Amino acid sequence: MTAKQGRLRVLAGGKSADAYDLSEQVGFILRKANQRHLAIFASRISDLTPPQFAALAKLYEVGATSQNQLGQLVAMDAATIKGVIDRLKARDLVVLEPHGRDRRRLVVSLSDEGRSLIETLLPEALEVSEETLAPLTPRETATFLRLLTKLAEG
């Protein structure tokens, strides 16, 4: 019934000419892996979204920085990091101050509340990573992370 449309031809001699199976494409599987991870994250850390957590964790790591710089550190563009910071700011988890010498800049840093929240959450976050990687053996995990990093960095 469905044979008439969408038949994908595979050549006899090994390599396929135009065989395309969506569910075998990297992008598609990558999206699904991400979905699974997000679900695990949400089930353990309902207080923050992953991008919000990433921003706080990075601030905790590097201290005060400008908005854009923080964005680069957590791989978000200017428009995206702004939204994330706005929401953190609205919850008083971060503090914004003007930069002394450069009047374009806005320096972001953790509030006391933000610091104590991230300190509470860090152990949970490690468990999120563990649970995400649970389907793999330790050996596979090491291999996977190495290859994934290679892929992410191009």
Place this chain on the structure above:
Amino acid sequence: MTAKQGRLRVLAGGKSADAYDLSEQVGFILRKANQRHLAIFASRISDLTPPQFAALAKLYEVGATSQNQLGQLVAMDAATIKGVIDRLKARDLVVLEPHGRDRRRLVVSLSDEGRSLIETLLPEALEVSEETLAPLTPRETATFLRLLTKLAEG
């Protein structure tokens, strides 16, 4: 200067107690890998977004289906697939018809235009996958896809 805040303690004897390096967490690297893939996709296929492409490709593969069912096939929830289909419908790439026996359902199928578009784009999509995987050797690619699939499926 930043040493006072955010210091992460690592125990002497090997395993870290609460060391947390954001850039080593699966979720973070997964997000970056996704970003790189999306950029590659956009540079080669500017006509459609990846979700739109996935929906069309799946329709091409399986023929007419209900909205929700298509959503399941491409791993999108009901609200998401609806938006995607709305946009495809607005460009006349898909056709919507009521289902005969079940008046709740809306049957989606490719329009002629949609079919010819997806046929044109399929070879490009294979190259998107190739370029995404280019940082890995063929051997690494095979390993990576196997592990990624394991991870995505839990």
Place this chain on the structure above:
DNA sequence: AGCGTATCATTCGTGTACAAACAAATTTGA
């Protein structure tokens, strides 16, 4: 037949993501 449950589509609200266009401030370089 009828009642509870499940499914399908839709809507609303929130939160990423990114391109593009912009203003203000700073840096560069001729």
Place this chain on the structure above:
DNA sequence: TCAAATTTGTTTGTACACGAATGATACGCT
């Protein structure tokens, strides 16, 4: 030195992504 290029932050518009709620319809079971 002073105009050009760059950086920083902001806004707008489009497109996912998902939880939760809703209404209509279908189905299972007694």
